[in-house]
Every structure is written in structure tokens, then in C-alpha cells.
Amino acid sequence: MHLTIPLFIPLAAGIVGLLLPRGLARWASLAGTLAVLGYSVAMIVDFDSATRGLQWVTNETWIDTLGIHYKLGVDGLNLFLILATAFLWVIATLYAAVREWDRPRLFYFNLGLAETAVLGAFLAQDLALFVVFFDLMLVPFYFLIGAWGRGNRVYATTKFVIYTLSGSLLMLAGAVALGVLSTPEGGQISFQLSDLTVHPVGHGTQVWIFLLFAAAFLIKAPAFPLHGWVPETYRATPIPVLILLSGILSKVGMYAFLRIVIPIMPGASATLQELMLVIAVVSILYGSVLAFSQDDARLVVAYSSIAQLGFILLGIFALDPKSAQGSVIQMLNHAVVVAGLFVIIGVIAARARESESLERLGGMALRAPVLAGLFLIVALATLAMPGSPNFVGEILILFGTFDEKFVYGLVASVGVVLAAVYMIRLYQRTMHNRAGPDVASSDLSYRLDLPALAPVALVLIALGLYPQFVLHRTEASTTPKIVRAAIKAGSDPGPQHAEATTVKGATP
């Protein structure tokens, strides 16, 4: 296994597509995404789940003076995120490939570049390298939304870029500060995460660097109240790009909390735990409430994502091994269901004169029973019905949160109920009730829709039957990431959680 290969396959496929005739670019791109998927499946097969450290490490010095390394590695934490990335790119490319796009070669080139950037962010084991890939992600998405979007796309992309760019710049400042300040006296500067973990910076410094990172990741997630870019961007983004934006980009920040922020800044993570938990819980409630008051189907899913990412954030900052595991599997689950939901919204819009307004939809189940059936599976998984993989994520998150911070868990439980409200509402307003004025429904097309939708449903069923497949492989890597922060949080108990003094999960 050599990690540079899957990392650059998508970009290479994109470049090949640029050189091919217009009609063939899509197939080059699809072949690239399938190759990455195959590679990531092989990685899971070959993965040694007992090993705690990184596997298949590539470590080359990139910029010697600045101590920047081209260091890639895989452990349980990013193994399934790489799979999710590969899978969602296949779904998005399949969805795109059977439809027509202006300037297809550029379109597919940007998709490929985006995949390489995201994979890079997930694989990077050097902070500077991570920052490079993290910022690189923005470029193809800027073009994909700005050039192939719909409606008020210029306004939307500008807002999206300004928002996320300001976050990126804050993180850049934080990253540089971290590298410089953690360099030991007379030592060589290094951005490798392993080095940064060994040389923590002082507590006060940690706190403000933590805040810089958190701002970047929470904007990207998005979390309340930094989600201002969401409504316009989601409305403007074409469906295949939206699958990736909502399914994968949102996870990079969450992943980085576990990979970078908490292990390197355990003290600040413990100190600011309550702040993050409040943001998480408010995101859950706020996102859920807004999700059931939207008329635009996309925005229902958009706000539901804010709520779901709130759950993931909650699981991470409960600083408990169970909830961290729950968050890791939930990142995968949420990526899959979001892909399904946006494909379905695309399919619905195609049968309703491009309308995505719930007021004008409805009653499609009669003419589209297969669509209704698959939608049902995806909708029930999204609301984390027990039996779905999302339930496993959610129950682990809740158990961990109850264990550490019972009250936050109770408040988050309200979000579980609200999720039922907004998902069932979305399902009924599209599939059930009277046929809306725009609806001219016909069932799924085997060529256009099923290739993208059927794999989503199958993965959800398989993960629902055997979630241990994921948990087993992630466990050895997840727990150590939060242990130090958990101990710090426990050793400095606030007034209301005296029981946390017995450190949970201190066992390696």
C-alpha cells in the first residue's frame, strides 16, 4: 500500500479527462473514483485493527527550512473517512456522468482535484500539509459552485468563499504559531503531528490557538452560529457537488478536531469543553427546529446536517471513548445518508419541473414506489432509527455524553425526537399527501437514478446489520486521541460534575 497512489489518482484522472474528447472525460473521472474506491477497500482488507499507530506511512521532507514534511498515514480514525470520500465521489460522479454538463472536461477536472484535496486533508500527518490540502479544497469547489451552480450563484460562492477563507486564514495563523511555539529551544521546527503532540505549547497559548482552529472547522462543518453561508450556497450548488460539500467537506473539520486539535491541545480542549458542548447542543436544537420549518427540500437537509454535525461534535467533546467512537462511525453514516438524500432531491426535482419546494411537491409514492421505498430507508437512517447505522453512532454518542455530562445528553435527546419530525415531514411532503401542482412523477430510471441510489441503500443496510465492522477497526486509534484531554478534563472538574474525577477511558 502506498498512499500517494490513491491520493493523486483522482487528479491524474482529471488531467487525463482534460486531454480526452469532451464525451469521454466523465468516464476517465469515473474510472479514477472507482480506482480510489477499490484502493480504499483494499486498505480496509489489509488494515491491522490491533495496531494503534499509523499504517503505510509515507514520510518525505518537503520544505526542509520550514520543517514541513510530506507525511501521509492511515489509522482507524481516517480509514473509514477515506472510504466515505471514495464512496461519495463514486456516487457523485455516477450521478453526474449520466447527465450533461457545460464544459465537461473542466467540470470533471475540478471534481478530481477536489477529491485529491480532500483525501490529502484526511491523509496528511503534517500540520502544514493538512493546511495546504484544507485550503486547496476551496479552489475546485469555488469553481464547481460558481460556474456550474444555479440561481444566485455568484453571490452564493462569494459568501461561501469569504466565510470559509476567513476560517482558513485563522487556522493558518494558528498552525504557524503552533509550529513555531512548540519548537524546543535550539531544536528544528517541525509540523509533523507526532512532534507537535510530544511538545505541547503552554496552556494560555493553547486556548487561543484552539479557538483559531475551532473557528475554521466550525465554519466548515457548519455549526451554529457560523452557518451563515449555508442557505445560499446549498441552493446554488449542483446536486453532485452538494453531495460532496455536505457529505464530506463537513467531516474534514470534525475529523481534524480528533486528529489535530484534541491530541495536540489537550489542555485547551478540556478547558473549552463546555463551550464546544454548548455549541454542539445549540446546533442540534437550532438545526432541527429550522429543518422542520423550511419549505425548500434542500434546506431541510442543510439544517438537518447542522443538527447531525452537532451530534458528532457533541460526541467528540464529551471526551469519552464511547462517544468518540460514536462520532467516528457517525461521520461515515452521515456522509452516506446525505449522499442518498441529495440524490433523492435531485431525482424528485427532475419529476417536478425542477421544483424543490415542499408546498409544490407531494404524492409521488404512487407512481414511483421504488423511489419511495429507497427514500424511506434513507430517511429512517437519517433520523437514526434503531437498526440503522446512524442509531449505533447516536446511541454511543449519547451514552458517552450521559456518562460525562448527563445534562447535555438529555438536551441532545430532544434533538432525536425533532429529527423524527423533520425527516418524516420531508418524506410525507414529497412522497405522501396529495400530488403537488408541479409533480409529474414516474419511477426511478434504471440508467439515471438507480446507479447512484441503490449503493447508498445497500451500504446503509449492510452497516445497519453489522456496525461492528467499523467500530472494531476504529477503536484502537480513537481512544488514545482523547485520553489526555479526558484526563485533563477530569482532573479539573467543574462544580457540576464531581463524578468525572474518576477518569473515564484513561486506559490506553
Next chain:
Amino acid sequence: MSATTWGWLVLAFPLAGTILLPLGFKFWPGRLPGWIGSLTILLSFGASLGALFNIMGEHPEQRSHYDTLWTYASTAKFNAGLTILVDPLSVFMCLVVTGVSFLIHVYSISYMGGDRGYTRFFTYLNYFVFSMLLLVLGGNIVILIIGWAFVGAASYLLISFWYRRRTATAAGMKAFVINVIGDVGLVIAAFLLWNKTGALDWAGIFSGAKDAFSSNDGTLIAACLFLTMGAFAKSAQVPLHTWLPDAMEGPTPVSALIHAATMVTAGVYLVARTHPLYELAPTAADITAALATFTLLYAATCALAITDFKRIIAYSTISQIGYMMLGVATFGYQFGLFLLMAHAFFKALLFMGAGSVISAMGGEQNIDRMGGFRRAMPFTYITFTIGALALAGLPIFAGWLAKDGILGWTFHRGGWYIALGLVGYLTALLTAFYSFRMVFRVFFGEPVREAQLLEGGELVHGEHRNPLSGEEEDTDVGFPGPEHHIAEREATMKVAMSLLAVLSLAGGIVLIPGVTEWLQAFLEPTFSDSGFVGSHVPTGSEWLGLGVGAVAAAAGIAAAWFAYRARPGMTLELRDRFGRVHAFFFNRWYFDELFDVIFVRPTLAVARFFQRVIEPGVVQGVLVGGATGVVRLSTNFARSIQSGYLRAYAGLLVTGLFGLVLYFLIQSS
């Protein structure tokens, strides 16, 4: 074969039906899906019998078998397998569930015949039975929660089966959301138990609880009350009951299967299953018993006043489950479970009879418009009356032995439980009254036009209008009206109803105090750790309880006869004189309105507040530089660099990186 192999087979057949039926939805001919769906349940019933004979062949103390198919989720001390538990309680539940479900499937073969969603209907029905069996067989609380949520989903799908009716989808939403509230209760309870016992499987929880908790430990009481919350949501007990009457929007066999015979009794099963916890936390058990007693009285008063045929039976279900809950929460498990079984028989029968009559009325459900069907529908009349007698609790019927067994048990427990028992007897009187209110209003009196036509051999066709909302019915998906299948004309409906009538009459044989105590003996191994199972009620006091119940039932029936047959008009006078009381009962004590005011409206108000104030004001406005916010900033920004925003972006990045490099150069020198 081992008992657990039988257990897996019990699950496998309905699951196979659930997968097989939709795959062929385009090409199944005629009523084949109905027969396939029924066959899978029959096979499942056979497998349940296999499990029964298997464990009966074992020593009573070794009749509890766990089996794990694979590890479901195991991480950081959270340990749940895909595990089933086959023991007398779960086998008992499997037999009741598959037995009654099979008859309801058979009834549906004709009743739903011709419905556009025929295959879909049997898919959902099979899925429901699978879920219910998973619930009762689940060997740990996680699998129980999965089955628990699956039955909720199946119930949702079946309530909104005619999904073009707005009333049906609204009812489905309500049922689903209240069920999720119950699920959350179970998850919290599971955490509280796991946190102290470290186990998720039943045996581990129970043995751990004995060590971890002293009697009436606060955490344990909280855990039990959260379990009660889950049980009450599923079993439609006050205050989580409001979804069940609305759930009558589903096809009548659904009302019989899910909302009378099986799913709603899951809460009773849960309390029985977790009885060691309730016995360790008697305060929680007492609260549960008190709420159940309130529920049984409350629902009976509603059933006295309302006029929708199916909803009367629905309130009667709520009331009867109140009795079962009272039984298991006062630790009289065998009686509570006995009523669970008997109720499954007679309540399914009552719904089937009601379905037949409603078909004859062309979809009309208001009993004010019914009357005189005795001669037009003799078979329905006889079987419905048998069901009503069983519900009223007249001697020798199963309902009598079961319900009054519970009340006799409360007397035996003594203390304040006697008060609960007295409320139970008062309600028994009301139960008999409203049971025969239905019989007399529907089958006696002057035949209505529909009954007269039916005597002449003609089935009426109702109006295609939803009586609840006034909306024109959608003929594509269907609605209750156009299906005209009455028991008199359909063999499978007759078979199902006849068998249930026999069971309602004779099912009580499994537990006659002092004579046959088979049920008690069979269930005993499951409850052997109970402090109450040994304390048999002395047969004398049991018979006394049964005697009082018989008098109450007879008095109720007599009162109904007096009110509706001897002096027809009397109830109208009463209603006029006690208008307020009637309105209070008729409007179900205004629970729906109350919840609307305290939950629904505030939530919607919060949503509007977020949407109109926070979203534009705080998120878009304040956060990025006050009123000028990101909106104006970004538009101006975009306008000023029309030539291409990327250049600015690249410029920024390059400037940043340049600054960075400069900084390091200065640092390192």
C-alpha cells in the same frame, strides 16, 4: 433442533416475506401476496410451537437460552450482540403474536382484496410481525430497542397506508413522533442501567442490578420510570396515549393487529421482562400502577361518549392495556400476561366485526348512523357479541378470568392497591356498558337504510369524501370506503373471526384458579426470581374477585340494555342534563388541545423566532460586523472585483504564505 434455532426460525420467516413480497410487486397475480404473507406467519407460528415443545422438554430451571449471531456493537465497554433470548416469556409472546397475526393476515386476504396497495400492505404486515418478534425475542436491551423502533416504523407505515389522505399522514406522524419519545426514554433507561451494571443483556442487567442498587435506589427508580415512559408511549397510556385513537386511520386489520392485539401490548411485555428492576424499585412500580389505573378509567369514560365505531374500540384498548399494566406493575405477572393474550383474541375479533360493519356502511364509522344490522349480518352480529361479552368480562369468557384475576390480585396485595382494584371494578362496569352500547346501537333497533339494502342483498357504496376533513377521497391510492368486504360473503374473514370467537370464549381455560393453572406454571421459570411468584393468591379470594367482576359486568350490560333498549331516549336526556360532563368525555378530556398548547405551539413559535429573528439578525447580521454583515460585505466585494474573485483569493493566499516565509526567515536567523 435447539430452542434458539427455533427462535431464529421464528424471526426468519416473516423477514423472508418482508424481502420477498416487495421484490415481486409488479408481477404477483391476484391475491397471491396475501397467501404468501399469511404462510410466512403460519410457518413462524409453527416455529414458535417448535420452541415451545423444545423448552417444555427441559428442566424448568434451564428453559432460558441466549444465542448470539454476531457482535452487533462492541466498543469501550458498550457490548451488544445480535442476541435472542428464548425463555417461557418470549415463547409465550411469540405464540400470541404469530397466532393472532396469522388470523389477521387471513382476514386481510379478503378484506384488503382489490386494494391498490395489496402487496405493499402484506409487506408492511410481515415487516411488522418480524419487528414484533424481534422485540420480544431480543436478548439485550439494544435489540429490544431495535425491535421497538421497527414496530413503531411499521405502525407508522400502516397508519398512513392510504397516504393521500391528509388525516392519515397526520396520524402517522403523530404516532411516529410519540413512539420516538418512547424510544428516547428506553435509551436513557438503558444508559442508567448500563452505567451501574455494565451490562446490556437481560441476565447481566438483572444480576448486576441486584448488586449495584439497594432497594428503591434513586437511579434505579429513574431508570424504571424511563422504561415506563417507553412502555407508555408504545402502549398508549396516559399521557402518551393521544396517537392511538388517531391511528384508526389505518385499514381495519391494522387496527386489529397492531393497535389492539400485539404492538400496543409491548409495553406490558417490557414491564414483565424487566420485572426484577421494578421489584427492586417498588416506588417506580407503584407510580406505573397508579398511572395505569388512571388510564383505564380515563379511557373508559371516553369510550362512553364518543361515536366513532373504531375509536370506541381504540379507547377500549387503551383501557384494557391499563388493566394489563396494573397487573404487571403490581407484580401479578401471570394475570397481566393472561389478559394480554385474551385481549388479543377478543379485541382483534371486535375490530374485525367493526370492519365488516363499516364495509356494509360504505365506509361510514359513526355509530349514530348505524342500527339494526342484526338480521342483515347475522355472522358478524354473533361473533361481535361474543367479543363484546369477553370484553365486558362475563363469566366463562377469557376476558373475565383474566381481567378479574388482576383485580383479585390487587385485593390480595392489600393496602392502597385495594383502591386501585376498586377503580378497576368501577371501570369494569363502564366497560360492560360501553361494550353493549356498541352492540345495541349497531345491531339492534330500526335497521338503517344500509342494513335494509343489505338484507335485500345489496352492498351500498359510500360517498367518496373523508368524514373527518371533508376532503374528496383520492381513488388512486385508496381509502377505507371503496373496499366492500363483509364477513358474511368472504370465507377467509369468516374463518378468522370464527377461530377468534372460539378463542375468546374458551381461551380462558389456560388459567382457571384452582382448576387449570397451566399458564402460571409455564411462565413460572421466567419469574422464578420474583418475590411474588411464590405467593399464590388463595383460590378463595381469587374466586371472590372473579365473582365481584361478574356482578359488575352483568350490571353494566343490564344498564346498557336499560338505557338503549328498554328506555331508548334516556341517554339523550342524560346527555342534555350533564352537557358539560359529556363534552368533557367526548373531547377526550381535552388532552390533544392541552398538548397542542404546551408542546406544539411553543415549538412552532420557537421555529418562527429562529427563522425570522435569529437567522437574519444574528447569524447573517451581527456575526460579521453588525448590520452591514457579511451580506453587504460580500456583495460589495464581489462587485468590486468582477474580473474574477479567484485572483483576489490567490493573492491573499500568496500574500499570506509570503508573510509566513518571511516570518520564519526572521525567526531562524
